[in-house]
């Protein structure tokens with residue numbers, strides 16, 4: 001703010017140069033990615049990677065890749081500040097755990113679907129409908145759902161009758 005009066009002083013120094021207390025040259029490598037109004041963005045990157053390393057990495061990259069590299073470094077730096085031990089690996093492994101848990105749930109739900117279909121097929125043949133149904137591999141599920149889902153559904157409705165009541169009669 002107090003650096004006015006220089007020739008190029010019209011624009012404020014970028015967040016990096018401001019933090020490093022140096023003059024922000026016109027071709028400053030940081031300026032396009034660390035605007036003055038986001039000081040925290042550079043502060044974390046500087047703390048984790050060091051300004052000269054960031055400078056070096058950006059210089060080694062073609063200009064069109066620098067924006068992505070900066071986003072990546074900012075993400076990693078913020079994660080490292082939040083979690084000094086694991087950094088973004090912490091986020092990755094917690095997401096991986098969620099994936100594992102959800103895949104387990106999915107497998108259990110799919111097993112239950114298979115189980116219900118087998119039960120439906122059993123009651124299907126028990127009632128004597130559609131003699132050749134097991135060999136009809138087209139799409140048995142929709143046919144079964146349509147005609148023979150009732151017995152199981154009725155049982156469920158008895159169990160949570162209370163929660164069903166309102167929505168059943170409101171329409």
Ligand SMILES: [Zn+2]
Pocket residue numbers: 013014015016017018023024025028029030031
């Ligand atoms: Zn600068």
